Amino acid sequence: MSRFGRSLTMQLGALFACVAVMVFSAVGFYLYQALATQLQERDDTDLVGRVLQIRHLLEETSSLESIRNEPHRFLDAVDSRRGLLIVMQTQDGRLLMQNTEERSFVPNGSQLPADVEPSPADTKPVKLANGIRLRVIAAQGMVGSTGKIVSIAIARTADDRAALLSAYRKKVMTAVFAGAALTALLGFLLVRQGLQKVRALAAQAQQVTAHNLEMRLNVDSAPQELRVLADSFNEVLDRLQSSFNNLSQFADDLAHDLRTPLNNLMVQTEVAFSQPRESEEYQNLLSSNYEEFGRLARMVESMLFLARADHDQIALTTERLDAATELARIAEYFEGPASEAGISFDIVATGAVLADAHLLRRAVSNLVANAVRYTPRGGVIAMVANQMADGVMISVSNPGPGIEAEHLPRLFDRFYRSDRSRSSQSSSAGLGLAIVKSIMSLHGGRANVASERGGLTQFSLLFPGPGGGLH
Ligand SMILES: Nc1ncnc2c1ncn2[C@@H]1O[C@H](COP(=O)(O)OP(=O)(O)O)[C@@H](O)[C@H]1O
Numbered sequence: 001m002s003r004f005g006r007s008l009t010m011q012l013g014a015l016f017a018c019v020a021v022m023v024f025s026a027v028g029f030y031l032y033q034a035l036a037t038q039l040q041e042r043d044d045t046d047l048v049g050r051v052l053q054i055r056h057l058l059e060e061t062s063s064l065e066s067i068r069n070e071p072h073r074f075l076d077a078v079d080s081r082r083g084l085l086i087v088m089q090t091q092d093g094r095l096l097m098q099n100t101e102e103r104s105f106v107p108n109g110s111q112l113p114a115d116v117e118p119s120p121a122d123t124k125p126v127k128l129a130n131g132i133r134l135r136v137i138a139a140q141g142m143v144g145s146t147g148k149i150v151s152i153a154i155a156r157t158a159d160d161r162a163a164l165l166s167a168y169r170k171k172v173m174t175a176v177f178a179g180a181a182l183t184a185l186l187g188f189l190l191v192r193q194g195l196q197k198v199r200a201l202a203a204q205a206q207q208v209t210a211h212n213l214e215m216r217l218n219v220d221s222a223p224q225e226l227r228v229l230a231d232s233f234n235e236v237l238d239r240l241q242s243s244f245n246n247l248s249q250f251a252d253d254l255a256h257d258l259r260t261p262l263n264n265l266m267v268q269t270e271v272a273f274s275q276p277r278e279s280e281e282y283q284n285l286l287s288s289n290y291e292e293f294g295r296l297a298r299m300v301e302s303m304l305f306l307a308r309a310d311h312d313q314i315a316l317t318t319e320r321l322d323a324a325t326e327l328a329r330i331a332e333y334f335e336g337p338a339s340e341a342g343i344s345f346d347i348v349a350t351g352a353v354l355a356d357a358h359l360l361r362r363a364v365s366n367l368v369a370n371a372v373r374y375t376p377r378g379g380v381i382a383m384v385a386n387q388m389a390d391g392v393m394i395s396v397s398n399p400g401p402g403i404e405a406e407h408l409p410r411l412f413d414r415f416y417r418s419d420r421s422r423s424s425q426s427s428s429a430g431l432g433l434a435i436v437k438s439i440m441s442l443h444g445g446r447a448n449v450a451s452e453r454g455g456l457t458q459f460s461l462l463f464p465g466p467g468g469g470l471h
């Protein structure tokens with residue numbers, strides 16, 4: 001698109017000019033027409049006046065002869081220099097007097113009778129053979145006391161009127177174009193002035209970078225029409241800032257959490273290299289390293305899972321799963337470590353869950369893994385599935401230390417651990433609950449936690465859907 005097409009100022013300026021040309025032209029046209037009509041009315045009234053004057057002179061005249069003998073008396077009443085023509089004739093067409101050779105404007109026939117008062121409406125337009133336009137009035141007059149009737153025809157050329165109008169037209173046209181140009185210019189300046197506020201906002205917006213995401217546009221200084229825009233922009237900044245903060249926190253945590261296992265690997269390997277060792281020692285080292293690698297691999301896998309879930313790249317294969325079967329299966333999987341820690345499971349489950357089997361197992365397993373870690377010896381982990389109004393609720397509760405209320409809101413965040421000292425051991429990266437939350441949002445469900453200090457800690461997952469018995 002051209003520069004002109006893009007510039008609002010230019011477009012509005014041009015629009016102003018168009019509107020001005022139209023309005024001024026209309027006004028100019030109206031004024032021109034008004035003047036033309038008024039000039040013609042003035043001329044017509046003038047012609048009527050001349051007729052009355054001639055009639056008056058005729059009344060004071062004694063005979064037709066004296067008209068012929070003293071034409072100047074009548075000629076004085078008209079002035080040929082001002083474009084007035086007069087012809088006077090007897091009833092039977094004999095010429096009495098004239099101030100022109102032109103006779104074609106004299107109407108044969110319709111004339112105003114001597115006893116009828118002439119009015120401007122009695123004037124008629126006539127166009128001569130040579131193209132000249134005239135206004136003509138034809139009336140009869142009575143000669144003194146003789147009772148003789150005389151035809152009077154008086155005409156006026158439109159020359160001076162036309163000249164006046166043409167001069168006026170030129171002036172109006174000049175005024176129209178000058179006015180339009182001026183309006184366009186003023187419009188341009190006004191629009192530019194008006195858009196100044198937009199530029200000011202844009203200048204503010206330009207100062208926002210990744211390093212000062214806390215900056216906001218000054219909404220109060222923006223005009224009302226731009227406030228919506230500024231507000232929306234600020235909301236976008238709010239969201240960007242919070243995402244950006246999460247992201248950089250995430251990067252920090254990630255670097256921090258990768259460093260520990262990598263350092264362990266490096267140190268152990270260095271120590272092993274420091275002197276020759278028995279093959280058994282190498283075997284121990286490798287198996288310890290293998291554990292660290294495993295931890296790193298699980299962490300990377302979890303990160304990848306979270307990233308893909310964030311970008312909706314995980315396709316769900318939703319099916320109806322029998323809740324009791326699923327919970328029993330997960331409990332069985334944890335049977336080994338649980339019985340080693342003197343912990344048992346209590347499963348109470350009914351109904352069917354609508355979920356992706358693999359993801360449901362992963363989410364519940366993450367909860368059970370935590371529960372197993374925090375349940376004291378002799379404790380019982382309760383796994384419950386219940387049909388609710390809006391879906392199926394699966395919960396995992398365990399006795400234990402409980403979680404401080406201050407940690408609860410952030411518990412599902414990535415890398416968040418309420419008890420750093422305890423979870424600095426190998427298997428804890430703080431990603432388990434984040435994955436649970438991701439899985440629940442993939443299902444359109446939600447995850448909650450409730451905990452009493454030193455009492456029960458209960459995590460519950462709501463899988464939406466009709467649930468009910470298996471078909
Ligand atoms: N059943 C539980 N009892 C007490 N604390 C828990 C329980 N489950 C989770 N937590 C707390 O929540 C934190 C986050 O859990 P999670 O995301 O699974 O990370 P990780 O298990 O890797 O530490 C844990 O570090 C722990 O502090």
Ligand SMILES: [Mg+2]
Nearest residue numbers: 366370432433
């Ligand atoms: Mg965990």
